[in-house]
Amino acid sequence: MDQPPNAALHGEELVRVLVVDDHSLISETLRHVLTEEEGFHVDLAITAKDALEQITDNDKYGVVLLDYDMPDSKGLSLLEKLIAANQGGVALFTGVAGYPIIQKALEMGASGYVPKTTSLRNLKNIIRIIASGETYIPFEFVQKVNNFGKTPFDLKPRELLILNLLGEGLQNKEIGASLDLEETIVKMCVRSICVKLSVRNRTQAVIAGRKSGLL
Structure with a gap:
């Protein structure tokens, strides 16, 4: 690994991110955008097995962005495994999961829900929020949950x-x-x-x- 996990760059702590997504265009774009500026180290995983191995080999990541729809893992089972392996810090990064699934994920200990429609500019701030130990939930999601009882x-x-x-x-x-x-x-x-x-x-x-x- 080129840099230690807690290296400080220009006053900001380096955030180590693991993007778990089988769509290479999305994951490669994220890595390129995040590493354009100092402060982020990004690894990629295209399968559930690869994600678990990377966490084991590289120690805890500050943030794990998990695509809900992975080819070798169904439902929320991978989320549970990654939370346990990484000791938290795992957020759903998806555009396909309905909000009841997202709500269940949060109950299971997910560190947030990041829609794939999120702008790349905002994504950097969201990742830092999650890395600091906070849970990120979009305002639109909160509104939808509050209105669902109808x-x-x-x-x-x-x-x-x-x-x-x-x-x-x-x-x-x-x-x-x-x-x-x-x-x-x-x-x-x-x-x-x-x-x-x-x-x-x-x-x-x-x-x-x-x-x-x-x-």
Whole structure:
């Protein structure tokens, strides 16, 4: 490693960042922008296995930006593993996860949610906020959560979360593993969701959820 993890540059502590994303264009762009100015050291990981190995080999990162939709890890299971391995400092960096999933991630100990629509200029400040030990949540996300109770479908929090995971393409077994639920309970929740949305199956439930703004 070229620089020690706590090197101070121009009065600012060096922030070590790990970007976990299988889209090389995004991750390479982030590394280029962040390392343009002194104060950031950026490593990249394109798989869950690579991310865990880099944390083990390079010690704790100040910030880990995790894309929710990784090819070799479903749901929030990778988030949990990275939080444990890195001892915190892991934020979801995604444009696909619905806000119930993001809320669940925060409950699991995520250090924030950073939308991929965030400007690169603001991203530098957000990373420093997370590196300082704070949790970053966009104001728009807070507004959405506060307004969500107005849904007419009377979905329970667990059902809403499962509906969002259905929208991500996860099967019942994968949802159960992600939420630490028995597969039979997941099946019951899916049936309940279908009844409340007045649809016949999970595919129609996802379509109805998107039309209704639940996903």
